[in-house]
Every structure is written in C-alpha cells, then in structure tokens.
Amino acid sequence: MDPECSQLLPALCAVLADPRQPMADDTCLEKLLDWFKTITEAGSSLLLLQGNPCLVELLCHMLKPQDLSSRVLSFSLRLTGVLAAQEDCFQYLQQGELLPKLFGEAGPLGGAAWTSPTVRGGWIQGLRSLAQHPSALHFLADCGAVDTIFSLQEDSSLFVASAAGQLLVHILGLSMPGPARGPPSLQAGDWPACAQKIVGHIEESLRATATPQITQALNVLTTTFGHCHDPWTQVLWVRLSPLVAGLLEKDPVPAAHSLVDLLLSVARSPGLSSSSCGLWETLAQTLSHLSPTQAGPLALGILKLQDCPQALRAQAFAVLLQPLACVLKATAQDPGPSGVLDGTVGDSMTADMLLPSKAACVGLLCRTLAHLELLLPLPQRPCPWPQAPLLGAAVTLLQLCGGSARPTSDAGRHLCALLLGCVRVQRAALDFLGTLSEGTGPRELVTQVFAVLLEYLRSPDSSPTVLKKAFQATFRWLLSxxxxxxxxxxxxxxxxxxxxxxxxxxxxxxxxxxxxxxxxxxxxxxxxxxxxxxxxxxxxxxxxxxxxxxxxxxxxxxxxxxxxxxxxxxxxxxxxxxxxxxxxxxxxxxxxxxxxxxxxxxxxxxxxxxxxxxQVFTQWLRDSHADVAGDTEQFVAGVLQVASQDLDWEVRAQGLELALVFLEQTLGQPRSHCPCAGTPSVAAPVGPLAQALQPLCRVRLFEFAFRALFDCDRPVAQKSCDLLLFLRAKTASSGSLQESRSSPHVASVEAALQRWQAGDQAQPLGDLEPEVVLAVLRSLDLEGLQGALAESSDHVEKSPQSLLQDMLATVGVLGENEADCY
CATH class of the missing domain: 1.25.10.10 (Leucine-rich Repeat Variant)
Structure with a gap:
C-alpha cells in the first residue's frame, strides 16, 4: 500500500465506524473493496493487517451493539472474507475470535441488522470469499454457517436466495477431492463433513413434498454439474439420480422447469459418462411424463446434444413436433409420415394439448415454433427434416389466425375460434415461415406460402408488427x-x-x-x-x-x-x-x-x-453516382459544410467517413483496415503531392477534419484522428516540405488549432495550401491524442489515494482543497 494511502486509512476507518457520520454511497464502498481485493491478490493479507491495525479495529468495532449502517456492516463482512481468503491471515483473525463473532450466532445473525438484505448478502459474499482453504471448511462446520445458508435459500430477497445456493455449490466443490485423489466412495460416511451435510440436505429436499424445497435442491445440483467436472460429480449423480427419477412418479411432476435444467446440465457435463449412469433412460422417462409445454425445452436441449442415442433423439423430435401434428390433425390435413409428424394423434389428444384454454394453446404453439426455429440452422438437427409438413403447419396456423381456414371437425373449428386474430401466434408463425425459406418445398406448398403472405399484407386487420414480419418473411421467400x-x-x-x-x-x-x-x-x-x-x-x-x-x-x-x-x-x-x-x-x-x-x-x-x-451521400460517392460524379468537388464541399455545423455527432462522424472516401479516391490509395497501421509510402515529389492534395484543400476537408479532431464527442474525434493518421502515413514528406514549418501561415494555423482545442472554435482557418497542411499535420501529436481518446472517461484520476480523499471530504474530514474528485 502506498504511504499516502496508509496515512489516510485510519481516518477513513474511524469515519466508517462512526454511525453518526454520513457515509459515501455504495459505489465508493464497492471501489474501496475492489482496491483491497487488488492489494490482497498482489501480496499478503496478513502483512496488510499488521501494517494497518486500523483495519482490525474497524472489524472489531462492527461487533459492538450500536446503530450501524447496513451498508458499512455489509462492506466489513465482505472485507473480512477478502482478507481471510489467505490461510495465514485466516488464522490471525481466528486467534482473536473475530471470525466466529462476525459470521457466527454472536454476530449480525442475532442482531437487528440481520433484517436488512444488504447485510445478509454481505454475510454470504464474505463467506464466499473466505471459503478457499481447508481451515475455512472446518470453521464453516463448527460455527453452524452451513445451516444458516440452508435457511437463506428461502430468503425473501431473490438475490440473497440465489447467492446462498451458489455458496453451497462452492462449499461442496471445495470439500470434495480433486482429480488427483480419485473419485470418492458412494458411502456417505466417507465424505468430508461439509459435503455430507450439504448432500444430506439436498437428499432431504428432494424427498420433500413442498415444491420450493425441491426447486432449491434441483437448482443447487444444476449449478454443481454446470461448474464442477471432477470425478466426484459422477458419484454424486449416481447417488442422487434415483431421487431425481422419483420426482417423475408424482402427479404433477414438481419443479418441472428446474428438473429440465438439471437433466440438461448433467447431460452436458464432460465429467459424466451418460451411458453408464442411466441418464439416457431418465431423459426418456422425463419426456414421457412431462406435459407438452414442459417437455418442449427438454426436447430441444436433447436435440442440441452432440452424443445422444438415436432413439432418444427421435423421441425428443416427436415431442417437439406433436403440437403442430395436432394442428394438422384438427384441420383434417395429413400430418406426414409416421415418425416425422406423428399421424396417430387422436382428437382427444388434440383437445388435451391445444384446447383447454386460449392462453395454454397460444403459449404452447409459440414455444413450439420458437424451439423449431432455433433447431433449424443447427448442424445436428434431425435428418431427414420434415420440410413439407412443417411448411403446411405454418401456413395452416396463419390461416387459422387470419380467418381463412375452413376446418370441418369440431376440434378444428374450436381451434380456429381460439386463434382467430391472435397476434402472438401470427408473429411466431411468420418468423418460423421465414426461417423455413432456407429449405425447399413442393411447388404447391410454396404457392400457398406466397398466397398466405399476400393475404396478411392485404388484410386490414394485420397489426403493424405482424405486417413488418410479413414483409420480412416475404423478402426471405423471394430470395429463396x-x-x-x-x-x-x-x-x-x-x-x-x-x-x-x-x-x-x-x-x-x-x-x-x-x-x-x-x-x-x-x-x-x-x-x-x-x-x-x-x-x-x-x-x-x-x-x-x-x-x-x-x-x-x-x-x-x-x-x-x-x-x-x-x-x-x-x-x-x-x-x-x-x-x-x-x-x-x-x-x-x-x-x-x-x-x-x-x-x-x-x-x-x-x-x-x-x-x-x-449515409446515402457516402454510398453515392463510393459508387460514383452519376449526380455526384458530374462535379464531385462541389458535392463534397457542400456536404461537408453542412455536416460540420450539425449538432448530431453521428452526422459529423458520417461526414468524416465521406471525407475519407473522397480522400482515398483523390489519392488513389485505399486505406488499410487500421488507418494508423499502414507503412508510410515512399516520399513523393513536392509538386505531384501538392497537386494531388489541392482538391482536398478546395473542398475544405482539412478544416472539417481539424475541427472534428477537438470535437466534444469522442467518436467524432477518434474518427478524425484515424483519418489524419491515414493521410500522414500515405503522404511521406520530403525535406523541402518540412522547411515550411517556419512560415508565418503554419504558425497561425497552429495557433488557431490551439484555440480550438481550448474550446474557442469561432475563427475559421481559411484557405489552406498543401504544404501548410502537411507541416501542421506532422506537428500534431496524433498518436498521443489517439491514445488519450482510447482511454476510459475516468482515466484522468481514479487512484486509491483520490478515492480515500474524496470519501473523507464528503464528511468534512479533509478540507475542500484536499479533495480530488474523480
């Protein structure tokens, strides 16, 4: 730590410990914590504490019964975790029993401050930082923290509840042996104490009757298999998979969404051999037990897997296609060959899936279309792809929504009544229809596609968003x-x-x-x-x-x-x-x-x-449009004159793009991908070079670019800097041009640019000669300016010393002139 910061730190700690002092906002505390993290990552936390005893005093002060700020208490808990992440510093804090008092029952857990979600979140984040070594695991087991984390999974704050679940995953991963020690045994007694407790809690939650408990357990397991890929995860799945499969025996299946997330997380885990742990069988069972709405995401996830049995892929695809097969069945159309769009779906199944309510029908169809749209461009999509039946289903849905369908069955008429005028299904079906344009189809079906698109574009009932999607789908089908x-x-x-x-x-x-x-x-x-x-x-x-x-x-x-x-x-x-x-x-x-x-x-x-x-003018210039080519200089001069006075920075930036196109055409040298990276060309003779630059001077391109160089909007200044660097690289000077720097005209231009940079841009540069332009161009530190423009907006002052000074100045500890606001 810098000596200047060490001198300021005691005063800041005193302010933080004083509940009567108004405290800086959360942003300052976050920046302060980030600074401590940087220090501990680069050196010893123990030496930091020993060199700055005021930090320990601050943490001890948090234990006194007083009206503490919840933000400061949360900050102190998180700071303690950052410091105790190193084992020697952990032992140092443990000797004074500071850690049990902060994180155990004697600390905030038993006080009024615990009612604040900020404090509960700080407690969790502090433990998350602290839990990095074996000593921390023993501490967590001894102080009862794991039980508290279990209860925080049900916290009223979603952020706290989510953080608690992630902390359990972290502790479980820290407890279990790594790859070098081999997989643990299946016997619970052989596992570390923290792991036994967490896994036991998960088992108990999976056996519970309350859905929230089951959801919490499934979410913890999903994160575990998503982040931990060591051999012990396979042992964990073998141990817990019977309980997970047991959820399928309940009616309805509880926490179905979380169950799908878990099964897909396990299937994607490289640490598991799906064929040897019964996962494929569990996935097949789940597909058959979930409702169509619940099974859709699982079916899509299975079809995205790289290695999956063909039978399971076929089952998943059939589940995904079933709602569209029901639509075709209800409208008395051929759903396609068996196994593609299953033609055996009966009217009762159609009614069960699509007709219980409008909301259920619309939601299922929209999700199905969205899933198929995601699947279509993937290389692992099912083959053969049922292009013709899917085209027929999309067209039929649009006809049902538009009122042009004429179903003959009771189910079809009811379905038509549910979907008539439904904008959600119209939008989803048009998106899907546009995606299907990448394939081919029978001529009669393609004719139907264009007919239904024209019907929607003509219809006075089509909403603006539906019309937009109809235009987009029409263009895609015309392209194909x-x-x-x-x-x-x-x-x-x-x-x-x-x-x-x-x-x-x-x-x-x-x-x-x-x-x-x-x-x-x-x-x-x-x-x-x-x-x-x-x-x-x-x-x-x-x-x-x-x-x-x-x-x-x-x-x-x-x-x-x-x-x-x-x-x-x-x-x-x-x-x-x-x-x-x-x-x-x-x-x-x-x-x-x-x-x-x-x-x-x-x-x-x-x-x-x-x-x-x-944008149009730039493209016209680039393409040598007839109306531009007649008098290009007059065109460019007029456009730049107007663009230079525009208040919209994007117009000014586009003006620089047009200027760059004109510059490239004038010099006959296209720019490289990086304007400043090109190798300077060989020095050109003074006469030809000056002659080549005369058109640029006549259109006042340089005045426009120099003015933009000091633009208050950074993107404009950056673009101007790139343009001038490109020009300087492509016009290497000769000695005689460098001598022109001593001319009075060059000095007056440089003086004008200095005034521009200071904010006074009232005085124009007037007519410029090529020699003067190039001399001024070489006198500018364009590389330095480019580097300054590339830095973030707070690069001027964001030092730790400045942060400490500003935090102290806000409570009057420093004088006004000592603050260095950033």
Missing amino acids: SPKTPGCWELDPHALLFLRDLLPVLQKRLCSPCWEVRDSGLEFLTQMTRHWGGQAGFRHALLASEVPKLTEQLLRDPESYVRASAVTAMGQLSSQGLCVPPAGPEHPGGQQSLLVELLHILSTDSEGFPRRAVM
Missing part, C-alpha cells in the same frame, strides 16, 4: 425462389407474385400508421438492393406508383419514415429507378433528389433523416 444456375433473375412465379404485391405495397405506403409506412419502405429498399438491376423487377416497379409515393414520404411528418424514405430513394436513384418529377418546380429530373436531400440535411429537425442522408 428457384433460380436458373448462374442467373439471379426472379423466377416467373416470383414475378407474378411481385405484380400482385406492388399494389399492396402502394397501399401500405399510404397507411395512416407510421410503423406500417416505415416497414413498407424498408421492404422496398431490400428489394431494390437485390433486384434493382433486373429487367422484370424494374419493369414492374416503374409501372407502379411506388417510386412516386416513396419520394412523397421524404416529407412525412414522422422522422423515422423520412429516414427510411431517404434510404429507399437513395437506393432507387442508384439503380436509376427514380421517376423524374414533372413540373417547372423540379428542373433537372433526378438532380432534384440531390437538392432535396441536401435540403433535408440542412433543415430537418430530427437526427434520423439527416443521418440517413449522410
């Missing part, structure tokens, strides 16, 4: 439509669908709901980006009113819609799909779009549209 090898054209069926879709899109772009207009614009942008160059798409789009409506949405009252319209119009213009507006107020055809986007950048009151304009 059959194509001729080597050809990216939409196939004839997709083009027919597109002709039906565009009038629907027109209607949605006129929707009174802004979310719907926004979703339609996003969908249009995606389609244009992928198929804007294809004749069939272009012809269909230009024959519609979509481009004109999109242009009108640039003036939408909602800023999100204006931003999406900017992006869509930028994409349409890049593909030559903008319809030239008619009338004398729009001379120049498409050129008017550039003018309108500049107007948005200059005048829009919201940041989203302005950011979208900058």
Whole structure:
C-alpha cells in the first residue's frame, strides 16, 4: 500500500465506524473493496493487517451493539472474507475470535441488522470469499454457517436466495477431492463433513413434498454439474439420480422447469459418462411424463446434444413436433409420415394439448415454433427434416389466425375460434415461415406460402408488427425462389407474385400508421438492393406508383419514415429507378433528389433523416453516382459544410467517413483496415503531392477534419484522428516540405488549432495550401491524442489515494482543497 494511502486509512476507518457520520454511497464502498481485493491478490493479507491495525479495529468495532449502517456492516463482512481468503491471515483473525463473532450466532445473525438484505448478502459474499482453504471448511462446520445458508435459500430477497445456493455449490466443490485423489466412495460416511451435510440436505429436499424445497435442491445440483467436472460429480449423480427419477412418479411432476435444467446440465457435463449412469433412460422417462409445454425445452436441449442415442433423439423430435401434428390433425390435413409428424394423434389428444384454454394453446404453439426455429440452422438437427409438413403447419396456423381456414371437425373449428386474430401466434408463425425459406418445398406448398403472405399484407386487420414480419418473411421467400444456375433473375412465379404485391405495397405506403409506412419502405429498399438491376423487377416497379409515393414520404411528418424514405430513394436513384418529377418546380429530373436531400440535411429537425442522408451521400460517392460524379468537388464541399455545423455527432462522424472516401479516391490509395497501421509510402515529389492534395484543400476537408479532431464527442474525434493518421502515413514528406514549418501561415494555423482545442472554435482557418497542411499535420501529436481518446472517461484520476480523499471530504474530514474528485 502506498504511504499516502496508509496515512489516510485510519481516518477513513474511524469515519466508517462512526454511525453518526454520513457515509459515501455504495459505489465508493464497492471501489474501496475492489482496491483491497487488488492489494490482497498482489501480496499478503496478513502483512496488510499488521501494517494497518486500523483495519482490525474497524472489524472489531462492527461487533459492538450500536446503530450501524447496513451498508458499512455489509462492506466489513465482505472485507473480512477478502482478507481471510489467505490461510495465514485466516488464522490471525481466528486467534482473536473475530471470525466466529462476525459470521457466527454472536454476530449480525442475532442482531437487528440481520433484517436488512444488504447485510445478509454481505454475510454470504464474505463467506464466499473466505471459503478457499481447508481451515475455512472446518470453521464453516463448527460455527453452524452451513445451516444458516440452508435457511437463506428461502430468503425473501431473490438475490440473497440465489447467492446462498451458489455458496453451497462452492462449499461442496471445495470439500470434495480433486482429480488427483480419485473419485470418492458412494458411502456417505466417507465424505468430508461439509459435503455430507450439504448432500444430506439436498437428499432431504428432494424427498420433500413442498415444491420450493425441491426447486432449491434441483437448482443447487444444476449449478454443481454446470461448474464442477471432477470425478466426484459422477458419484454424486449416481447417488442422487434415483431421487431425481422419483420426482417423475408424482402427479404433477414438481419443479418441472428446474428438473429440465438439471437433466440438461448433467447431460452436458464432460465429467459424466451418460451411458453408464442411466441418464439416457431418465431423459426418456422425463419426456414421457412431462406435459407438452414442459417437455418442449427438454426436447430441444436433447436435440442440441452432440452424443445422444438415436432413439432418444427421435423421441425428443416427436415431442417437439406433436403440437403442430395436432394442428394438422384438427384441420383434417395429413400430418406426414409416421415418425416425422406423428399421424396417430387422436382428437382427444388434440383437445388435451391445444384446447383447454386460449392462453395454454397460444403459449404452447409459440414455444413450439420458437424451439423449431432455433433447431433449424443447427448442424445436428434431425435428418431427414420434415420440410413439407412443417411448411403446411405454418401456413395452416396463419390461416387459422387470419380467418381463412375452413376446418370441418369440431376440434378444428374450436381451434380456429381460439386463434382467430391472435397476434402472438401470427408473429411466431411468420418468423418460423421465414426461417423455413432456407429449405425447399413442393411447388404447391410454396404457392400457398406466397398466397398466405399476400393475404396478411392485404388484410386490414394485420397489426403493424405482424405486417413488418410479413414483409420480412416475404423478402426471405423471394430470395429463396428457384433460380436458373448462374442467373439471379426472379423466377416467373416470383414475378407474378411481385405484380400482385406492388399494389399492396402502394397501399401500405399510404397507411395512416407510421410503423406500417416505415416497414413498407424498408421492404422496398431490400428489394431494390437485390433486384434493382433486373429487367422484370424494374419493369414492374416503374409501372407502379411506388417510386412516386416513396419520394412523397421524404416529407412525412414522422422522422423515422423520412429516414427510411431517404434510404429507399437513395437506393432507387442508384439503380436509376427514380421517376423524374414533372413540373417547372423540379428542373433537372433526378438532380432534384440531390437538392432535396441536401435540403433535408440542412433543415430537418430530427437526427434520423439527416443521418440517413449522410449515409446515402457516402454510398453515392463510393459508387460514383452519376449526380455526384458530374462535379464531385462541389458535392463534397457542400456536404461537408453542412455536416460540420450539425449538432448530431453521428452526422459529423458520417461526414468524416465521406471525407475519407473522397480522400482515398483523390489519392488513389485505399486505406488499410487500421488507418494508423499502414507503412508510410515512399516520399513523393513536392509538386505531384501538392497537386494531388489541392482538391482536398478546395473542398475544405482539412478544416472539417481539424475541427472534428477537438470535437466534444469522442467518436467524432477518434474518427478524425484515424483519418489524419491515414493521410500522414500515405503522404511521406520530403525535406523541402518540412522547411515550411517556419512560415508565418503554419504558425497561425497552429495557433488557431490551439484555440480550438481550448474550446474557442469561432475563427475559421481559411484557405489552406498543401504544404501548410502537411507541416501542421506532422506537428500534431496524433498518436498521443489517439491514445488519450482510447482511454476510459475516468482515466484522468481514479487512484486509491483520490478515492480515500474524496470519501473523507464528503464528511468534512479533509478540507475542500484536499479533495480530488474523480
């Protein structure tokens, strides 16, 4: 510990021990504890205590009957655990009986302070830090702490209860022998005392009739098998698995969710040989005993396992598919071959699974669809994959929710009544349908897919979120439509669908709901980006009113819609799909779009549209868009002038991205991945280099970048620093350029930059010459600035001495000038 800190520590301990003193907030106490952890990790806790007896006095003071702050008492308990984690310091504290008094019945356990969850949490965390060596285990057994931990598993505070369970896992792992000593015996009497007590408590809890006790035991075991992989875990499972399997004999199965978590944790544990401990049989039993809602997560977890018997995988997949098989059965459709979607599910099973209540039906179907969606992209998904039945089930669910299904059975009609207009199932089914687009299906089913998607996009009853997901699923299915090898054209069926879709899109772009207009614009942008160059798409789009409506949405009252319209119009213009507006107020055809986007950048009151304009302009410059290539310098100069005055830091940062693109194009040298990592190129002759930099000077790129270098928003300054480092690396100077540093113009620019850095950015730099720019560029400590910008916001002062001074200053122990706030 620094001598300065040692001098401040006694005063701080006195403040902490005085209940009359107002104490610093929890953040300061956390930082103080972190500092002590750092000290003990680097050196001896015993030497720390011997060199600072005020710490022991503080801990002893916590034992006096007084009105202590719960935060300070919690801090002291945690600090004691940090110090006692080293065995020699533990023995030192034990000699004065400090540990039993703090953590035993004579301490906070028997006082009023124990009613505070902060104190109970500090007690648990202190023991968690302390329990690192054999002496600690004997102490825990002797002081009765383990029994207290058992009771805290039922604490009213969820944080305390969870911490208590994790502490039991830690103690159990510390008690049991490591791999070098081999697995313990199955005889309880041969196990260490703490382990015997914890395992006995778990056994007792698993035999209990109360579900909370069973849940606590299962959660402790789940964490144990998830974190401990030594040989003793296999012995533990062999000992406890009969009790776990016994839970399946109860009706209903108690704590089913926790039971599933435990079984999957055991199955994933590398320390267990599942085939030799009866785990596969237990998993199969559990699948057959749980309800479909409870069994779904277990079935998904089994199918994610790498090594699992095929019979168990088939059983799990059948459980996962059963609700969809019931849907197909209820609507009098073929659920598919036996073993894929089981066609033997009867009407009574359908009613039991899906029809008891709307909430149960909706919840089961949504979870089933979500589980299958997670399973689909995995390499270990079942093969063969029942693509066609699953497509049929997804389409049927959407028809049931949309009201277009016509079931003939009583179960089907009841199911239709339950699901009609259900937004939750619609969203889940559309997500799943979009995921299924990665596979193939029979033409008639694909036709049904496009038909149901069009139905949802047309329906006036579709909610905005459902419409958004319908647009997303439609785009994915258009992407996956059959194509001729080597050809990216939409196939004839997709083009027919597109002709039906565009009038629907027109209607949605006129929707009174802004979310719907926004979703339609996003969908249009995606389609244009992928198929804007294809004749069939272009012809269909230009024959519609979509481009004109999109242009009108640039003036939408909602800023999100204006931003999406900017992006869509930028994409349409890049593909030559903008319809030239008619009338004398729009001379120049498409050129008017550039003018309108500049107007948005200059005048829009919201940041989203302005950011979208900058992104479009950057992409136009990168792609040499026709309207930009005509007079690139005028374009860049105008955009940078507006962006430099924008109050939104993201607009200014995007302006730097545009400047970097222009700089790369001007120099003809693309940047490396790290702008500052490139090797400087060979020195260029003064004349050609100055000539190459003239366009950058004319558009005032350097003034924009230098001003951004001292921007109050760190991301802007970092981006500017990267740009200038890239430029300096790519324009190695010659000797004659370095001589220009002595010119008066260079000195005036450097003086102006110093004022800018101090916060006075009123004075512009004016016209700059390349020689002056490069001289100023080399005079700046860009590497140092880059390093400072990369540091965290509290890097200026976060020393332990500063922390102690500030904590003392808050209670008036230090004078005002002695505090060093950070």
